[in-house]
Amino acid sequence: MNERQALSAFAALGQEHRLRVVRVLVTAGPAGLAAGVLAETVGVAGNTLSFHLKELAHAGLIASRREGRSVVYSAAYAGLSDLVRFLMRDCCQGHPEVCAPAVAALAACDCATGDTARA
């Protein structure tokens, strides 16, 4: 991930409705949610949400697929992970002050106690 991509990702997350969409989709898991359900959950008009979904997709934070007459959106876990890595990368150039607490937080979270953390 380069600076330009990170920039669009941060800008995408720096908007109330978009941040909420991402958080809802992340917790929804790979199954995702239909655009209509998302609009109702987030509390935004369909056409407005469509605008934001397009921006999030362009930033590489969410993905979409058609299912019947619905379009189902889901979190792009790889994109989110890349963003985290980008945010952490520089700190490692001699200054572990950022990473240390983040590592501690990961150690305390469920997903870091499983096999995935040892990969």
Place this chain on the structure above:
Amino acid sequence: MNERQALSAFAALGQEHRLRVVRVLVTAGPAGLAAGVLAETVGVAGNTLSFHLKELAHAGLIASRREGRSVVYSAAYAGLSDLVRFLMRDCCQGHPEVCAPAVAALAACDCATGDTARA
């Protein structure tokens, strides 16, 4: 960190000059850089930079202190760390797909190989 704080942090990072300021300050370490040096490094007019620095400080991503007649800015490592934790928190509620690569990235970075990673 709540949603509102995360929102302002992401919005702050979603701007070219501000993202560059944060990256420069993070690599500069706790010593930080004077506002004038920052302006020259980032390539922004002093008054414009002042506006952005204020926004970054308000978002809790940087800190400032006066040194003589200069104002020295430095990265707020705690704030950045909180943001990373916020971004990762939800994914851990049953879906380790985001954390797994991030953990792997941390394992590969210098700061995770030291004592801090075992805390």
Place this chain on the structure above:
DNA sequence: TCTACATATCAACGATAGTTGAAATGTAGA
């Protein structure tokens, strides 16, 4: 105190982002 330097504040402008309503596109079933 006076001067020079460093930074911050303010008002005003242009550019961009977010919302809205109407219309278009695409899909499934009768």
Place this chain on the structure above:
DNA sequence: TCTACATTTCAACTATCGTTGATATGTAGA
């Protein structure tokens, strides 16, 4: 094919953001 449903696209409007120039504040040295 026709109709109903789900989503997207488009144009227009308003609000907010980022920049600029001028001015104010604060600090150090003569």
